[in-house]
Amino acid sequence: MKTCLVVDDSSIVRKVARRIVESLGFQVIEAEDGVEALVHCKKAMPEAILLDWNMPVMDGFQFLGTLRRMPGGDEPKVVFCTTETGIDHITKAMGGGANEYIMKPFDKDIVMAKFQEVGLVEREESAA
């Protein structure tokens, strides 16, 4: 089973995200900030990371930079999931090595579409 690390300082968002990501067939690990997320990544690289931007201790963008410089850190597909919806943030995230970008609020359709986009989930053709 593939693993997805859900990084968000809000326990409610983590809970919602967990439910969605689990329904897509992932095992979920949670982290409250970038530092905690790095600890998990050092133990075992997840296949997917759903990443908030604004968090205490270490924000999502700093985490991403550190992750991508770690051994094996280029492997996880990183999907930002944030209230930062400005084009400047999106461009910065993509330039910093993110694979996709979700603007909150989000639902299962959006997470699935984005996970399909980066090849984490197989596409199924919708029949009408």
Add this chain to the structure above:
Amino acid sequence: MNAPDYEYLRKLLKERSGLDLSADKQYLIESRLLPLARKAGLAGIPELVQKLQGGSSALITSVVEAMTTNETFFFRDKVPFDHFRDTIMPEILKARAGKRSVRIWCAAGSTGQEPYSLAMTLKEMGAALTGWRVEIIATDLSQEVLEKAKSGVYSQFEVQRGLPIQHLVKYFKQNGETWQINPELRAMVQHRQLNLLQDFSHLGTFDVIFCRNVLIYFDQETKINIFNRLARQIETDGFLVLGAAETVVGLTDTFRPIVDRRGLYKPNDPRAALAKPAAESAAPRMAMAGR
């Protein structure tokens, strides 16, 4: 909803749009028409039916539009767009190298996601299309839907379903909570109102016709009639693209499926089609008018 009201709405929708609701679609009618009834200041479906029976043509149009509008995403199902890029366009680039022109019809263009997805796919092909005349005609039954398509403005939710983030950054301009597709891409698409039940020969002939997830709502007779008329609007080496749940098989000989390219069809030799004139004599509008 009571049975006579349901029958009345079914018949109305069939006559006006060809929409063929089976006997168990009450929930669909309720979910789509209740908001419309409320907006019109009516208490519910019975009152709506009463008003329709009174002959309010504006309300009839709204009802038909509400029932025939389909949810749509950018790059819906993805595969047809891969086929478009990897199979259809390479063949057309070769076949039309002299003319340097391609005409595409989105026959159920809806709120514009499909025609704009095709426009983006063509843009991504870059220099291969330099100097080419590209025409994308998007048609839909609903004027309201066409207005939205024309504006090219989408909500944050809409731009996140099926649209890769790089495409969003590259082809859209952010305006607060909404995103508008670039003028350059908007200019690639012409929007026209069209009912597929009516004559569409004035649109001319096309190299590619996308007609996805619309024929499923029609009965067999109407489907056959539309396929036969589509066959007359498509170049002999053109492509027809249908939705994942749709096929020509068992309905018409005017098109044949392309092996290993699900949803893609080629027109058959027109002489073969002409040899069976009986197939196209059944015009559904005529048949319905007699009922």
